[in-house]
Amino acid sequence: MGAKYIIRLDDACQTMDHAKWLRMENLLDKYAIKPMVAVIPDNKDSSFNCERVNDNTFWNRVRAWQKKGWEIAQHGYTHEYVSKNSGDFTIGNNYSEFAGLLYRVQKEKIKKGYQLLQEKGITVTLWIAPAHTFDYDTVRALREETDITTISDGIALYPYKHKGFVWIPVQVANFIKVPFGYWTICIHPNEFSDKDFNKLESAIQKFHSQIVAMQEVKVYEGFFIKIVNYIFKIIFNLLIKYKRKFHPQVKS
Numbered sequence: 001m002g003a004k005y006i007i008r009l010d011d012a013c014q015t016m017d018h019a020k021w022l023r024m025e026n027l028l029d030k031y032a033i034k035p036m037v038a039v040i041p042d043n044k045d046s047s048f049n050c051e052r053v054n055d056n057t058f059w060n061r062v063r064a065w066q067k068k069g070w071e072i073a074q075h076g077y078t079h080e081y082v083s084k085n086s087g088d089f090t091i092g093n094n095y096s097e098f099a100g101l102l103y104r105v106q107k108e109k110i111k112k113g114y115q116l117l118q119e120k121g122i123t124v125t126l127w128i129a130p131a132h133t134f135d136y137d138t139v140r141a142l143r144e145e146t147d148i149t150t151i152s153d154g155i156a157l158y159p160y161k162h163k164g165f166v167w168i169p170v171q172v173a174n175f176i177k178v179p180f181g182y183w184t185i186c187i188h189p190n191e192f193s194d195k196d197f198n199k200l201e202s203a204i205q206k207f208h209s210q211i212v213a214m215q216e217v218k219v220y221e222g223f224f225i226k227i228v229n230y231i232f233k234i235i236f237n238l239l240i241k242y243k244r245k246f247h248p249q250v251k252s
Contacts, residue, residue, distance in 0.1 A: 039075055059120045077112055154167045
């Protein structure tokens, strides 16, 4: 089996760069690609202060994404970094909305974010942590307060099951040619330039037959897969150490 690629779009919120997101949407629709989309339930991060639209306009757009098969994820709660803890799953980032906070605090934030998405008519089964930083208390809170079943994070070669969740690994920010594995391309549309859009379209044209939606992802189980993922993580960490540009987990 050849490599499979999943496109993930981070930081959708009321104050995102709507022109860039529309351009991204049109590009993905052109090639019938259904990405994962990290939606911030109640954004308070001032770095996303591009263009505010009417609340109903934004949520209508998110509902339209979901209607056409895009996988909507709960992307934290307010996207505010209040901790300098790296958590249990990330590499490099030492800031977080969740990692290191008391369990009851994390539980309340997750509950409020999940309820807000439900109130907006958004069905969510996917979790994406801001900055890729969260810990086992976050996972526990997700299990107890939501119906989320899948987490987009972690370094591995193949999707796997852990702590009652399906984990789809996130490894790169751009398409790379590899012979096997599942690779999530983590994209931040708010930061895209014309050059980035052109580069992405060229990559999509090249890898189009290998791009899959989250619903098409196969989950692997068994001792052999655990060993393969473990060895891959060690090798990947060494690559990150000497080639930081290989890794996408700088901001989310």
